[in-house]
Amino acid sequence: MNKFVCIHGHFYQPPRENPWLEEVELQESAHPYHDWNERISAECYxxxxxxxILxxxxxIIEIVNNYSRISFNMGPTLLSWMQARDPDAYQAILDADRLSCERFSGHGSAMAQVYNHMIMPLATTRDKRTQVIWGIRD
Structure with missing residues (x-):
């Protein structure tokens, strides 16, 4: 009997922008980085x-894009921040989906995610529809 395992990464960062400034303010606890988005992006994403690979x-015998080898979804607030503030990490995500399409017969590893970080089974029908519509539009 063949056995398989699927590793799924759910990557999310809440919005940290000051709504008046539309910028992430200095977060001293993220030192030596400006804020936690920068720190987590540098250390993880x-x-x-x-x-x-050692x-x-x-x-070092190989450098791999882990995202191309796992199932994953990225929250929209994280991806929007990453696109503007860490374009190399953002591009690695896009490259991973392309690479996984080649590896997995045309099916990429990236999965869609609803717009907000909501527990969908607990949401009303209207909220579920809204989440899907917003996710597609984003």
């Missing part, structure tokens, strides 16, 4: 787009 001597 960007690194998963270019992860090192041999027994700790030599």
């Amino acid at each position: 960007a690194r998963n787009g270019a992860s090192r 041999n027994g001597q700790n030599d």
Whole structure:
């Protein structure tokens, strides 16, 4: 019997922009970065787009885009921030979906996500429809 495993990554960051300034203000707890979006992107999202595979001597033998090898979804607030503030990490996400299409017979690893970080089974029918419509439009 063949056995398979699917790893799914759900990547989300809440909106951190000051609604009056439309910018993320300095978050001292994210030092040495300006804010938590920058820190998490540098330490997690960007690194998963270019992860090192090491041999027994700790030599880098390959660089892989982890997103191309897992099922994943990205929250819209995170992707919007990433597109504007970390375009290299954003491009790695787009590249991963293209690479996964090649690997998985035309089916990419990226999955759609509703617009807000909502628990869909608990939502009203109207809210579910709204979430899907907003997600498609975004």
